[in-house]
Amino acid sequence: MIDDLTKFISLILILLLFGLALILINANFVLASSPACIPSLQYANLIKAPDNPAVYAVLGNRKYKIPNEKIFLSYGFKWEDIKTASSKKIDSYSNIKLVKIENDPTVYYINSKKNLKKAHATAAVFLDYGNKWEDIVIINEATLNFYNNISLVKAVGEPTVYVLDKNKRNPIISAKEFESKGYKWDEIVEISKMDLESYSLLATNELQSANMLPIQQEESLGSPLSETRPKLDIAISGSSKDLFIAAGSIGKFLELRLTSLQGVSAINGITVSTFGLILNDDIGSVYLNDKENEYFSYKTNLSDKKARFIFEEPLILTEGEIKILAVKAAINAKSDIAYKTVGFSINKSEDIMTDSLIYGSFPMLGFQKEIRAGENVIGSVEISPVKLNFSQINPGAKNQKVAEFVLREKSGNEDILIEKTAFYIRGEIKPSDLINIDLVDENRKILSTATWIESDGRVEFDCGDNPLRIRKNSSKSIFLQADILGKGDKKFEFIIKDASDVKITGVSTQAELISSIEKSESGYNSLSIKKGAIFAYLNQNEAEDLIAGAKDAVLATFDFKGMNADIALKNFNLTLNLIGAPLTGDLKIINSKTKESLYAINAERLAKERTQEINLSPAQKINMGGILRLEIRADIPEEIKPDTSYSITLDKFGFDDLQNELFIIKFQQISSNPLTVKKSALYITPEEIEGSHTAGSVNVLIGQFTFQANQSEDIYLKYISVKSQEGYDEATAASGFYNFRINLGRTTDNEPLKIPIGFILKSPYRISAGSSITVKIYADTYPTVSGNTVALTISGIDAYGKNSGAKPKIEGLNKNSSPVAFSKISAELNKNPDFAGTEVLCGKNIKIGSFIVQGSGEDMQVKEITVETSGESDIISYQNGYSRLQLKNGNRTLGTISKPLPEFNIFKTNFKMEKGETTVIDVYVDIPECCDCDDKYLQIIMSGIKSYGVSSKVIPESPRSAISNKVKVICDCGETD
Numbered sequence: 001m002i003d004d005l006t007k008f009i010s011l012i013l014i015l016l017l018f019g020l021a022l023i024l025i026n027a028n029f030v031l032a033s034s035p036a037c038i039p040s041l042q043y044a045n046l047i048k049a050p051d052n053p054a055v056y057a058v059l060g061n062r063k064y065k066i067p068n069e070k071i072f073l074s075y076g077f078k079w080e081d082i083k084t085a086s087s088k089k090i091d092s093y094s095n096i097k098l099v100k101i102e103n104d105p106t107v108y109y110i111n112s113k114k115n116l117k118k119a120h121a122t123a124a125v126f127l128d129y130g131n132k133w134e135d136i137v138i139i140n141e142a143t144l145n146f147y148n149n150i151s152l153v154k155a156v157g158e159p160t161v162y163v164l165d166k167n168k169r170n171p172i173i174s175a176k177e178f179e180s181k182g183y184k185w186d187e188i189v190e191i192s193k194m195d196l197e198s199y200s201l202l203a204t205n206e207l208q209s210a211n212m213l214p215i216q217q218e219e220s221l222g223s224p225l226s227e228t229r230p231k232l233d234i235a236i237s238g239s240s241k242d243l244f245i246a247a248g249s250i251g252k253f254l255e256l257r258l259t260s261l262q263g264v265s266a267i268n269g270i271t272v273s274t275f276g277l278i279l280n281d282d283i284g285s286v287y288l289n290d291k292e293n294e295y296f297s298y299k300t301n302l303s304d305k306k307a308r309f310i311f312e313e314p315l316i317l318t319e320g321e322i323k324i325l326a327v328k329a330a331i332n333a334k335s336d337i338a339y340k341t342v343g344f345s346i347n348k349s350e351d352i353m354t355d356s357l358i359y360g361s362f363p364m365l366g367f368q369k370e371i372r373a374g375e376n377v378i379g380s381v382e383i384s385p386v387k388l389n390f391s392q393i394n395p396g397a398k399n400q401k402v403a404e405f406v407l408r409e410k411s412g413n414e415d416i417l418i419e420k421t422a423f424y425i426r427g428e429i430k431p432s433d434l435i436n437i438d439l440v441d442e443n444r445k446i447l448s449t450a451t452w453i454e455s456d457g458r459v460e461f462d463c464g465d466n467p468l469r470i471r472k473n474s475s476k477s478i479f480l481q482a483d484i485l486g487k488g489d490k491k492f493e494f495i496i497k498d499a500s501d502v503k504i505t506g507v508s509t510q511a512e513l514i515s516s517i518e519k520s521e522s523g524y525n526s527l528s529i530k531k532g533a534i535f536a537y538l539n540q541n542e543a544e545d546l547i548a549g550a551k552d553a554v555l556a557t558f559d560f561k562g563m564n565a566d567i568a569l570k571n572f573n574l575t576l577n578l579i580g581a582p583l584t585g586d587l588k589i590i591n592s593k594t595k596e597s598l599y600a601i602n603a604e605r606l607a608k609e610r611t612q613e614i615n616l617s618p619a620q621k622i623n624m625g626g627i628l629r630l631e632i633r634a635d636i637p638e639e640i641k642p643d644t645s646y647s648i649t650l651d652k653f654g655f656d657d658l659q660n661e662l663f664i665i666k667f668q669q670i671s672s673n674p675l676t677v678k679k680s681a682l683y684i685t686p687e688e689i690e691g692s693h694t695a696g697s698v699n700v701l702i703g704q705f706t707f708q709a710n711q712s713e714d715i716y717l718k719y720i721s722v723k724s725q726e727g728y729d730e731a732t733a734a735s736g737f738y739n740f741r742i743n744l745g746r747t748t749d750n751e752p753l754k755i756p757i758g759f760i761l762k763s764p765y766r767i768s769a770g771s772s773i774t775v776k777i778y779a780d781t782y783p784t785v786s787g788n789t790v791a792l793t794i795s796g797i798d799a800y801g802k803n804s805g806a807k808p809k810i811e812g813l814n815k816n817s818s819p820v821a822f823s824k825i826s827a828e829l830n831k832n833p834d835f836a837g838t839e840v841l842c843g844k845n846i847k848i849g850s851f852i853v854q855g856s857g858e859d860m861q862v863k864e865i866t867v868e869t870s871g872e873s874d875i876i877s878y879q880n881g882y883s884r885l886q887l888k889n890g891n892r893t894l895g896t897i898s899k900p901l902p903e904f905n906i907f908k909t910n911f912k913m914e915k916g917e918t919t920v921i922d923v924y925v926d927i928p929e930c931c932d933c934d935d936k937y938l939q940i941i942m943s944g945i946k947s948y949g950v951s952s953k954v955i956p957e958s959p960r961s962a963i964s965n966k967v968k969v970i971c972d973c974g975e976t977d
Contacts, residue, residue, distance in 0.1 A: 038100070038136055038137070038138050039059050039060070039137055039138065040102075040137070040138040040139075041057050041059065041064060041075065041096075041137055041138065041139050041140075041143070042075050042076070042138075042140070043059075044057035044058055044059045044064070045057070045058045045059075045083065046058075046077060046081050046082040046083065047063075047082065047083050047084070047085040047089075047090065048082055048083075048084060048085070048090075049084070049085065049086065049087045049090055050084050050086075051087075052087065054066075055072065055082055056090060056093070057075075057077075058093060059096070059137060061092075061093055061094060062093055062094050062095070062096050062135075062137070063090065063093035063094070063095060063096065064095070064096040064112075064137070064139075065095075065112055067112075067115070067143075067146055068146075070142070071142055071143050071146060074140055074142040074143070075140065095112065096110075096135075096137050097109055097110055097111075097135075098110075098131060098135045098136045098137065099136065099137050099138070099139045099143075099144070100136055100137075100138060100139070101138065101139060101140065101141055101144055102138055102140075106119050106120075107119070107120050107126060107136055108120070108144065108147075109129075110147055111147075111150075111189075115146065115147050115148060116147055116148055116149070116150045116189065117144065117147035117148070117149060117150065118149065118150040118189070118191070120195075121167075121195065121198035121199070122198055124194065125192070125194055125195045125198050128192050128194045128195065129192060129195075149164075150164070150189045151163055151164050151165075151187075152164075152183060152187050152188045152189065153169075153188065153189050153190070153191050153196065154188055154189075154190055154191075154196075155190070155191065155192070155193045155196045156190050156191070156192060156193065158193075160172075161178065161188055162196070162199075164199060165361060167199055167200060168199055168200050168201070169196065169199040169200070169201055171201070180233075180261050181233065181359075182233070182235075182257075182259060182322075229262075229263070229355070229356065229357050230260065230262055230263030230264055230265045230266075230355070230356040230357065231260070231261040231262040231263065231265075231356060231357045231359060232258060232259070232260055232261065232265040232267075232317070232352070232354060232356040232357065232358055232359065233257075233258070233259040233260075233261050233358075233359045233360060234256060234257075234258060234346070234349075234352060234358060234359070234360035234364065235256070235257045235259075235360055235364075236254075236255065236256065236257070236364055236365075236366065237255045237256060237257035237324055244369055244370050244371075244372050245331055245342075245369045245370075245371055245372070245511075246331070246371075246372050246373070246374035246377055246378045246509065246511050247331050247332065247333045247334065247337050247338065247371055247372070247373055247374040247375075248331065248332075248333035248374035248375075248378055248380065248513070248514055249330075249331060249374060249378055249506075249509075249511040249512055249513050249514060250287075250328050250329065250330045250331075250500075250511075250512040250513070250514055251328060251329060251331065251369060251511075251512070252326050252327070252328050252367070253327055253328065253329055253342070253343055253344040253366045253367050253369065254272060254326070254327035254343075254344040254345070254346075254364075254366030254367065255324060255325070255326050255327075255366070256270075256324070256325045256326075256327075256346070256364075257322065257323075257324055258317060258322065258323045258324075258325065259317075259320075259321075259322050260317035260318060260319050260320060260321050260322075260356075261319075261359065262319060263319055263356070264316060264317070264318050264319065265316070265317045265354060265356040266314040266315070266316055266354060266355065266356075267311070267314060267315040267316075267317070267352060267353065267354045267356075268310070268311055268314050268315075268353040268354065269308065269309050269310040269311055269353035270288060270309050270325070270346070270351060270352055270353065271306055271307070271308045271309070271346070271351040271353075272286070272288075272306070272307050272309075272327050272344045272345065272346055272351070273305055273306050273307075273344065273345050273346070273347050273351075274302065274305045274306075274307075274342060274343065274344055274345075275342075275343050275344075275345055275365070275368070276340065276341035276342045276343050276368055277340045277341050277342075278305075278340055278341070278342040278371075280302045280303065280304070280305060281332070281334075282331065282332055282334065282337055282340065282342070282371075283301075283302050283329050283330065283331060283332065283342070284301075284329070284330035284331070284332050284499075284514065285299050285300070285301060285329070285330050285498070285499070285500060286299070286300055286301065286302060286307040286327065286328070286329045286330075286344075287299050287326075287327070287328040287329070287330075287500055288300075288307075288309045288325060288326070288327055288328075289325070289326060289328075290323065290324065290325060290326070297500070298311065299498060299500055307327075307329075307344075310353075327344050327366065328512075329342070329344070330499065330500075330514045331371055331514075333374055333375070333514075337371050337373075338371060338372060338373040339370060339371065339372070340370075340371045341368055341369065341370050341371070342368070342369060342371060343365060343366050343367060343368035343369065344366045345363050345364055345365045345366055346362065346363065346364045347362060347363045348362050348363070349362055374511075376411075376413060377413060377509060378411070378413055378414065378506050378509050378511045378513060379409050379411050379413050379414045379415070379416045379472065379504075379506045379507075379509075379511075379513055380409065380410050380411035380413070380513070380516075381407060381408070381409060381410075381416055381502075381504050381513050381514075381515040381516070382407070382408045382410055382515065382516050382517075382518070383405055383406070383407050383408075383496060383502060383515050383516070383517045383518065384405065384406045384408070384518040385403070385404070385405050385495070385496075385518065386404040386405060386406055386477065388401070388403075388404060388527070390527075391526065391527060391528060392527070392528050392529075393484055393527055393528070393529055397483070397484045398483050399438070399481045399482075399483070400481060400482055400483070400484050401479050401480070401481050402434070402437075402480050402481065402482050402494060402527060403423065403479065403480040403493070403494035404477060404478070404479050404480075405477070405478050405496070406475055406476070406477050407468075407470055407475060407476055407477075407478065407515075408470075408474075408475035409470050409471070409472050409473060409474060409475070410473070411472070412472050412473045413472060413506075413508075414472055414506045414507055414508040414509060415469055415470065415471050415472050415506075415507040415508070416469070416470050416472075416504050416505065416506055416507065416513065417467040417468070417469055417470075417504065417505045417506075417507060418463065418467055418468040418469075418470065418478075418502065418503075418504055419462070419463055419467045419503045419504070419505055420460065420461065420462050420463065420502070420503035421439060421460070421461045421463075421478070421496075421501065421502050421503075422458055422459070422460040422461070422496070422497075422501040422502070423458070423459050423460075423461075423480065423494045423495065423496060423501070424456075424457045424458055424459075424494070424495055424496075424497050424501075425453060425457045425459065425492055425493070425494055425495075426457065426492065426493060426495060427490070427491045427492030427493055427526065428490045428491050428492060429490045429491070429492035429529070431453035431454065431455060431457060432453075432485070433484070433485050433490065433492075433529070434453060434482040434483070434484060434485065435482065435483050435485060436449065436482060436483045437449070437450045437453065437459055437480060437481070437482040438450075438480070438481045438482070439461040439463075439478060439479075439480060440478070440479045440480075440481055441468060441476065441477070441478060441479075442476055442477040442478075442479075444479075447461065447463050447466070447468055447478070448461035448462055448463050448464070449461075467505075469507070480494055483625065484529060484625070485624070485625050490528065490529045491526050491527065491528050492526070492527060493526045493527060496517055498517070499514050499515045499516070499517060502515050502517075534560070534561070534562050534567065534655065535559075535560070535561045535562075536558060536559065536560045536561075536650075536653070536670055537558070537559055537670060538556065538557070538558060538559075538670055538671070538672050538673070539557040539558065539559050539629065545675060545676065545678055545712060545713070545803075546636050546645075546646065546675045546676065546677045546678065546804075547636065547677070547678055547679070547680050547712055547713055547801050547803060547804030547806055548636055548637065548638055548639070548640045548677055548678065548679045548680075548804075548806065549636060549637075549638040549804060549806030549807065550635070550636045550801070550803065550804030550805060550806050551635050551636075551804070551805055551806070552588075552633050552634075552635065553633060553634060553635070553636050553803075553804060554631050554632070554633055555587075555632045555633065555634055555646050555647070555648055555672065555675065556631075556632045556647065556648040556672030556675075557592065557629060557630070557631050557632075557672075558629070558630050558632075558650060558670060558672075559627050559628070559629050560622055560627065560628040560629075560630070561622070561625075561626070561627050561628075562622040562623075562624065562625075562626070567621070567622045567655055567656065568619035568620060568621050568622065568655065568656040569616060569619060569620045569622065569628060569653065569654075569655060570615070570616060570619040570654040570655060570656055571613065571614060571615045571616060571652075571653070571654040572614055572650050572651065572652055572653045572654065573611055573612070573613055573614065573650065573651050573652040574587075574589075574601075574611070574612050574614050574632070574648060574649070574650055575610055575611040575612075575648070575649040575650075575651075576606055576610045576646065576647075576648060577610070577646070577647040577648070577649060577671075577674070578610075578644075578645065578646050578647075579643060579644060579645045579674070580640060580641040580642075580643060580644025580645065580677070581637045581639070581640050581641050581644050581677075582603070582606075582607050582637075583603050583606065583607075583634045583635070583636075583637070583646075584603060584635060584637050585603055585634060585635035586600045586601060586602055586603060586634070587600070587601040587603070587606055587632065587633075587634045588600045588601075588632075588633045588634065589614065589630055589631070589632060589633075590630070590631040590632075590633055591620065591628075591629075591630065591631075592629035592630065592631050593629060598616055598620065598630070599614050599615075599616065619656055632648045632672075634646075636677055636804070636806075638806070640677050640679070643676065644676070644677040645674040645675060645676045645677065646674065646675055646677070647671060647672045647673060647674040647675065648671065648672045649669065649670070649671040649672075650669070650670050650671075651669035651670075678711075678712040678713075679712065679808075679809055680709070680710060680712040680713050680715060680801045680804065680806065680808040680809070681709075681710045681712070681808050681809040681810075681811060682707060682708070682709055682710075682715055682767070682797065682799060682808045682809070682810050682811070683706075683707070683708040683709075683710070683811050683812050684705055684706070684707055684708075684794050684797075684810070684811065684812030684813060684815065685705065685706045685708070685812055685815070686703075686704070686705050686793075686815050686816060686817040686818065687704040687705060687706055687774070687817075687818075688818045689701050689702075689703070689704045689817075689818055689820065690820070691818060691819060691820055691821060692820075692821050692823065693781075693820060693821070693822050693823075693952065694822070694823065694824075694825045694857050694858050694949050694951065694952035694954050695736070695781060695782070695783045695784070695785045695786035695787075695788075695822045695823065695824050695825070695857075695954070696781055696782060696783040696785075696825070696952065696954035697780075697781055697822075697949075697951075697952035697953075697954055698739075698780040698781070699778055699780065700778060700779055700780070700781055700820070701776055701777070701778055701820075702731060702737075702777055702778065702779050702790055702792060702820050703722065703776070703777040703791075703792030703793075703817045703820075704774065704775070704776050704777070704817065705774070705775045705794055705817065706772050706773075706774055706775075707767055707772060707773050707774075707775055708767075708771075708772040709767040709768065709769055709770065709771060709772070709808075710769070710770070711769050711770045712769060712801070712808075713769050713801045713802050713803045713804060714766055714767065714768050714769050714801070714802035714803075715766070715767045715769075715799050715800070715801055715802070715808050716764035716765065716766050716767075716799060716800055716801075716802060717744065717761060717764060717765040717766075717767065717797070717798075717799050718760070718761060718764050718798045718799060718800070719758060719759065719760050719761065719796070719797070719798035720742065720744075720758075720759045720761075720775065720794065720796070720797060720798075721757070721758050721759075721794070721795045721796030721797070722757050722759070722777055722792050722793070722794060722795065723757075723792070723793060723795040724790060724791065724792060724793075725791040725792065725793050725816050725817070725819075728789055728790050728791045728819055729788040729789055729790050730790070731779060731790040731792065735784070735785060735788055736781055736782040736783070736784035736785035736788070737779045737780070737781055737782075737785065737790075738779065738780050738781075738782070739779060739780040740757050740777065740778070740779045741777075741778050741779075742759045742775065742776065742777055742778075743774075743775065743776040743778075744759070744761055744765045744773075744775060758796075764800075766802070775794075777792060781822065783824065783954070785822040786822055786823060786824035787822070787823070787824070788821075788822050789819050789820065789821040789822070790819065790820055790822075791816055791817050791818065791819040791820070792817045793813075793814050793815060793816060793817060794812070794813055794814070794815070795813060795814060796813070797810050797813070823856075823857045823858075824856075824857055824956075825855075825856070825857030825858055825860065825949045825952065825954050825956045826855070826856050826857060826956045826957065826959070827853060827854070827855050827856075827860060827913075827945055827947055827956055827958075827959045828853070828854045828855075828856070828959055829851060829852070829853050829942060829945060829959035829960065829961070829962045830851065830852045830962050831849075831850065831851055831852070831962050831963065831964050831965065832850035832851055832852050832920055832922075832964075834850070835847075835849070835850035835922075835964070835965065836965060837849070837850075837964070837965050837966075837967040838965075838966075838967060838968060839967065839968045839969075839970050840927070840938075840967050840968070840969060840970070841927075841969075841970055841971070842927040842928060842929050842930065842969055842970070842971045843926075843927060843929065844884075844926050845884075845886075845924050845926065846924060846925060846926070846927050847922055847923070847924050848876075848923055848924070848925055848938045848940060848964070848967050849922070849923035849938075849939075849940035849942075849964030849965070849967075850920060850921070850922045850923070850964060851920070851921045851922075851923075851942045851962055851964065852918055852919070852920055852921075853913065853918075853919045853921060853945065853959075854913075854916070854917070854918045854919070855913040855914075855915060855916070855917065855919075855947070856915065856916060857915065857949065857956070858915050858949045858950060858951055858952060859912060859913065859914055859915050859949070859950040859951070860912070860913045860915075860947045860948065860949060860950065860956070861910070861911075861912050861913075861947060861948055861949075861950055862909050862910070862911050862912075862913060862945060862946070862947045863908070863909060863910060863946050863947060863948070864906060864907065864908060864909060864944070864945070864946035865887060865894070865895065865906075865907045865909055865921070865942065865944070865945055865946075866904055866905070866906050866907075866942070866943045866944035866945075867885070867887070867904075867905045867907065867923065867940060867941070867942055867943070868903055868904050868905065868940075868941050868943055869902070869903075869938075869939070869940065869941070870939035870940065870941055870963060870966075872937070872939060872966075873936075873937045873938050873939035873966060874936045874937060874938055874969070875902050876900050876902075876925060876938060876940075877900050877901060877902035878899035878900055878901070879902065880902075880928075881927075881928030881930075882900050882925055882926065882927065882928065883898060883899060883900070883925075883926045884896065884897075884898055884924075884925065884926045885897045885900040885905055885923070885924070885925045886923070886924040886925070887907050887909070887921055887922070887923060887924075888921070888922045888924060889911070889919060889920060889921055889922070890920070892911075894907065894909045894911060894921065895907030895908060895909050900925070904943070912950065913947075921942070923940050923942075923964070925938075927969060929971060930971055936968070936969045937966045937967065937968055937969070938966070938967050938969060939963060939964060939965070939966045939967070940963070940964045941961055941962070941963045941964075942961060942962050942963075942964075943961040944958050944961070945958055945959055946958065
């Protein structure tokens with residue numbers, strides 16, 4: 001009995017274990033036969049090819065291409081750990097395709113080329129592909145999230161395409177249906193039949209009730225036509241930048257893709273719901289806007305975890321049109337909010353307020369994000385209006401400041417960027433009363449421009465690629481300026497309504513920050529446009545000093561400005577006020593904009609009567625808010641008396657179209673300030689330069705002058721003429737000069753044959769008023785200039801004044817420059833008379849000759865000396881037993897030849913001789929000891945010296961050879977028995 005019971009229990013245990021094994025084999029995501037230890041990518045080696053930036057993680061004989069820097073750093077990898085391997089070696093590794101994450105049994109297939117992943121539904125499916133458990137590699141969650149899920153599939157060899165939705169497959173019956181959903185054919189992935197059948201097929205009744213594109217047969221098979229109601233497809237679009245959001249910032253939680261499949265769809269509102277551990281008061285405002293925030297933007301608050309957006313005007317989508325909408329929310333900076341989660345969703349099709357048929361899979365869940373504490377992390381922004389110190393502005397004003405705000409970063413956590421700003425205008429003014437509204441910084445740099453104000457009073461500025469940066473713990477002011485077109489007695493002010501009107505990004509965190517806005521009471525910065533008026537005034541910006549000889553010089557410039565209506569200037573009186581010389585040409589009245597001559601007064605007539613009545617025909621129109629600018633011009637006499645000056649007075653004006661005294665004439669008479677006539681002048685002064693050079697030198701400075709402009713105006717040089725001074729040699733090609741040049745430009749003659757030389761400058765060279773320049777003349781020389789002394793002078797100048805165009809007075813022509821003398825560089829070689837050297841003993845380091853070398857002209861560098869043996873003496877050579885031939889200067893060895901040659905011995909030297917210095921060069925040699933060397937004589941010839949001038953680099957001729965005194969060799973061999 002006991003044995004039977006034991007057998008029965010054993011049988012039951014076997015059956016239980018067998019059933020458990022079956023469950024494990026077929027259960028989703030269970031690795032029934034996985035290895036005990038799965039390798040992790042975290043412990044991989046890093047390699048890359050030398051000519052390719054791609055980095056691979058290698059485990060054994062398999063590799064994984066790391067997609068980006070963020071994933072690389074998520075493993076704690078270091079750049080310095082990357083090793084270099086050949087492309088051939090990298091190609092030999094197989095790609096890692098089977099992955100899982102820690103503590104999750106699900107195994108995924110990844111396609112690195114398309115950035116796709118797919119989970120294996122069961123162990124049987126895993127093995128059906130011929131996969132091996134030992135090929136699985138553990139990756140981290142960031143890597144897995146990088147890949148998108150495969151959603152469009154078909155079985156190998158079968159035509160039907162399915163959409164995978166969780167554990168179900170939904171067939172797409174026709175190509176028309178496929179394309180209407182916005183799918184792409186290259187997104188379809190082939191899978192095995194077993195894999196496909198592991199997903200249950202959506203039943204027919206489910207297909208009809210689900211908010212997906214209904215399955216229909218092709219119309220050619222006789223199916224009923226689609227109903228005529230507009231059809232609208234709703235889908236989740238885009239991906240979240242990150243999974244976290246800091247309290248105190250604005251985050252995007254849901255991005256919707258709306259596609260009009262058929263007809264014209266009109267959307268009147270959208271309701272979104274929250275999910276996650278979030279409360280209504282944890283969220284500030286919720287925003288709905290299009291992707292670029294250009295067409296519309298709506299804001300609301302949560303109520304019962306829902307945000308309802310009711311559109312003022314329907315959002316219209318024509319057939320085939322696609323619109324991307326984003327749902328953003330401001331997370332309040334509360335003490336208990338950290339580590340809560342929040343997301344937004346559209347729970348059902350009824351949340352889209354439209355008469356169109358809606359296609360989509362509900363609920364649609366957006367990005368769920370974890371809230372992190374923003375304190376000590378993100379920036380904090382405060383915006384405050386600044387009270388203006390004026391309350392009235394004039395119609396027609398240009399670039400009129402109309403608002404000022406201070407933006408302050410007060411957290412000290414990070415710098416901030418102001419990317420977009422929206423203002424609203426409130427008051428009596430119409431949007432058309434202001435145009436060309438600029439957003440400017442405190443340095444008056446324009447950040448962005450809006451041509452007009454929208455009908456709802458909104459004006460938006462986008463700083464584009466150049467946002468305004470505010471350093472942490474600092475502030476900056478921004479201003480609004482505009483051109484005023486509106487008529488008088490209107491009040492208005494600019495305000496920022498809400499934090500969403502200013503898009504602010506933290507530089508370090510890249511978080512979109514919530515700004516706190518200090519509200520101002522109504523009328524705090526209210527401005528009034530004054531009643532219109534006619535203004536005329538002297539334009540001081542156009543006033544410049546007059547220059548003697550100037551043609552068509554401006555004596556005065558007057559601006560006429562009319563407000564709130566067009567106006568025409570008909571006539572006025574003009575009076576010329578002068579001290580000194582009268583004008584010699586006509587006085588002209590010019591329209592500054594068109595450059596048209598409106599009126600001319602003859603000089604003789606003006607000399608008789610200095611006040612003239614001016615009748616303009618036609619009358620000059622001044623557009624509303626525009627400016628008529630009149631210039632009074634005349635030619636200035638070249639010969640003037642001291643303190644000559646001119647000024648203009650206008651009075652007794654006549655206008656048309658005053659529109660029933662709408663205008664107030666704000667002037668009776670206007671006068672220009674007297675402009676004194678000055679004479680422009682250029683002063684030339686020679687400068688001292690180096691007075692001695694070596695003949696044959698190049699780039700020699702042979703003349704230098706200072707050109708000084710007086711304070712009247714800038715002067716432009718066009719041509720400079722140079723000649724040799726009398727009493728000195730001429731600097732010509734015949735005397736050895738060539739390639740003349742000037743530091744301001746080049747002469748038109750490449751090799752002028754004579755002086756004077758004319759230097760035509762490539763472009764006029766400016767000398768600013770009151771400043772000076774240095775003019776230098778250079779030339780190259782041949783050795784034939786030795787003994788010549790030259791001196792240059794400026795003999796002619798062609799120049800003109802910048803404003804007047806008149807030739808300036810030139811002073812200092814033909815003044816003598818400092819002379820430059822040229823001498824020949826040479827070296828003289830002689831034997832040293834102080835060395836008699838009649839007899840020497842054989843032995844080591846015996847002095848057998850001495851020479852004197854003297855350089856002239858400049859310091860010289862000696863590079864080479866040639867020494868040979870006289871034909872009348874014993875040949876000094878290594879073959880004859882002589883060795884170690886040396887040249888010395890005192891205790892300094894200039895060169896050594898260990899094995900002297902029988903003929904020429906060339907010493908490579910490198911020593912410097914001062915100009916005029918006498919250098920003694922002694923010759924030493926080792927003489928072999930012998931008993932039969934009596935009556936042998938030694939005599940040395942120094943036959944060549946190679947050198948060059950230290951400054952000029954000129955190479956002098958080698959001096960004539962010199963021969964030393966003969967010396968007799970005496971050998972002391974001792975006595976023999």
